[in-house]
Amino acid sequence: MMSSRIGFALTGYELGRLHREELDRQILDTIKNPEVKPSNLDL
Secondary structure, eight states, X not given: OOOOOOOOOOTTHHHHHXXXXXXXXXXXXXXXXXXXXXXXXXX
């Protein structure tokens, strides 16, 4: 019988969460301030 083990790490999870929060903030700022150009966003 053969056994296998699969593992993974969530090392980038916190960084990804912070990036998503920043994108959400930028999108909300754009909605509130139409002078913000899309090229200024980190999308």
